Amino acid sequence: MTMTGRPGRVLRGVLAALSGLLLLSGCVVVGGRPVGGPAGGANRPGGVSGDSMGLARPFLPLPVVAPAAVPEGYDPSADAAADLAAALAAARADGRPVLLDFGSSWCEDCQALTTLVQSPGVHQLLARDYHLVTVDVGHYDRNTELAARYVTLPGDGIPALVVLAPDGSKRAAPGAQQFADARNLGADQVANLLVDWLFTKN
Template identity: 45%
Template sequence: MKKLLILLSLLLASAAALAGDLQYDEQADAKAALSRTLDAAKQNHQPVLLILGANWCPDCRALDEALKKGKSAELLAREFKVVKVDVGNFDHNLDIDAEYGHPIGKGIPAAVVLSPDNQVIYATRAGELADARRMSETGVYEFFERVSRLDRVGQ
């Protein structure tokens, strides 16, 4: 059964790659991308939204799609500098995950909000987004709207 799930995951990722629709760059230097995003955040005095996920993950793809349109896209563009980091099959960029308290421990996608000086403001350590495909667009927007307010109140 496990082999079947792995094969299915690989097929889904391959289909997404052929469609040119990969949300997570599996070849990216994630540390460099995060560093560049933190530098931009300092310049603009904005928090960073770090999203950890994988191309094989249906919930990661659903979250990515929900964040690309409507009020959620506007909110993210206005409130955050966003960086997405591929975690593969829970075997890539685990040092980044560990640095921010292991938010992928309860599933992916996971999110961490960082201050421009790289301090954790919020992290999804309870798997809050791990069922993203069942969240409505409104639910996704409301989640990130609540999270965006945390930085403003200094939490």
């Protein structure tokens, strides 16, 4: 009988024995709880708790974000300047950008965009990641001073969208007439654009 292979078998045996001892002593921790040992850290050296030694925690907890309001359509009686000021104040508090939507209810493409905004996926993105402000521009004769700060009407057409950073600076401005044909857009296209704008800075 030869000794070939015996050192390897001996080493494996020693490792198996050590693993068993560790399990019995409560030194192996999964998800913050020791396996084979008491919960908590009352009898651990230095008062180190099992929670602080957890090994199975790949993700940090995300903060709970309260959904933002998502307006339905364009309200001609709304105070657009006050709505924008309130949205920017909320943006400074939570870091979410403001999405300005200039349009009017007589416009078919504005109606189409309103329908897309209320679709589940787009609505969820807006509520979670933006503060949406819809601004009624009538027949290009309402809220004109506010609109002129961000878009060129009627040249850009409506609906016209602009993304603002929490400090009020323009963060992203879709190309002119990108949404002037909103009736031919799908919810997935709008959702993709919303995600893209979160990472776009002019």
